Amino acid sequence: MKSLMRWGLKLGIAGSVILTGLCGVGNLRAIALPEAQVVQVLQKVPIFTLTYPKGEFVVFPTKNASKTISQIGFFISKQDAQRFLDNRIKKENPELGKTLQVRPISLADYYKLLLENKKKADSSVVFTLVPTQQQVELARNLLTASGQPGEKFNGIPLFVPKFKADNSYLTILRGKEQYIPFYFEKEQASALLNEFKKSSPDKASNTEIQVVDLYGVIENLNSSNDTNLNKIFLFPSRESIDFIRSLVPASSKPKK
Structure with a gap:
């Protein structure tokens, strides 16, 4: 979590963004990064899982046809992980629940x-x-409104502000670097799109x-070498x- 602590410091120092307009990177299906850079893209996002006191992941055995599968759960939301611990595990197995923590x-x-597990043929x-x-x-509502089968979406949604006319993306400026959020x-x-519409009302209908x-996205990050990624x-x-x-020590946080 040291990298997340460093990111916490950056959030405190440079939390604002500046809208900069178009970034012509084209369709996401045509861009990608080497594996090491993919890790960098993902590094600053925390997810949450349940562990024993020494940090071991909690494994839930489930049956899939004739095979028993060991399932380890991770959550995008810390609150969801805590609710799963409180409302499911602690009720079904109070003794086990008392030993677990959200990490x-x-x-x-x-x-x-995922990469290491993929290498194991018999995992x-x-x-x-x-x-x-x-x-x-x-996400399903947005997809349905755009004429796509939103009810079939079962992934981890990401929301990307973009321009409709040329399929390019709204960018932000952090320091001197331009990013696609x-x-x-x-x-x-x-919220970002609304700020842009206020600053450029003539372009609002194109967003x-x-x-x-x-x-x-992760799969696409690995499929080509476009530096725009x-x-x-x-x-x-x-x-x-x-x-x-909250991970950043109080003494390290910038004074208001």
Whole structure:
């Protein structure tokens, strides 16, 4: 979590964004990054899982046809992880529940677990990332409104402000670097888009929020070498940003 602590410091120092207009990176299906850079993209996003006191993941055995599968659950939302512990595990197995805790890891570490597990041909372990259900419903509504089969969406939604006419993306400026923001919450994407519409009302009708699947983005990050992928920036949810900031020691936080 040291990288998240450093990110917490950056959030405190440079939390504002400046709208900069178009970024002609084209369709996401045509861009990608080397594996090491994919890890960098994912590193600043925390997710949450249940562990024993010494840090071991909690494994839930489930039957799949004739095979028993070991499932390890991860959550986009810390609150969802805590609710699962309180409302499910502690009620079904109070003794076990008392020994468990909600622990953060980075999305990059989860990605590394998937890669390592994929190398094991006979692995019976499944790593499941659970989205925030409210955001899934918002994603489905957006997809349905755009004429797509939203009811079939079951992934981890990301919300991307973009321009409709040339399929390019709204960018932000942090320091001297230009980024394409991908949000885990629709509300965050809407807030950015609303700011842009206020500053450029003549372009407002040409904007929309695109829904993409996190797993699809990660897969695309690995499929080509377009350097524009360095511009993609995953913004954690507001809940996760508050959590990251809480990791920063009070003495390190910038004074107001």
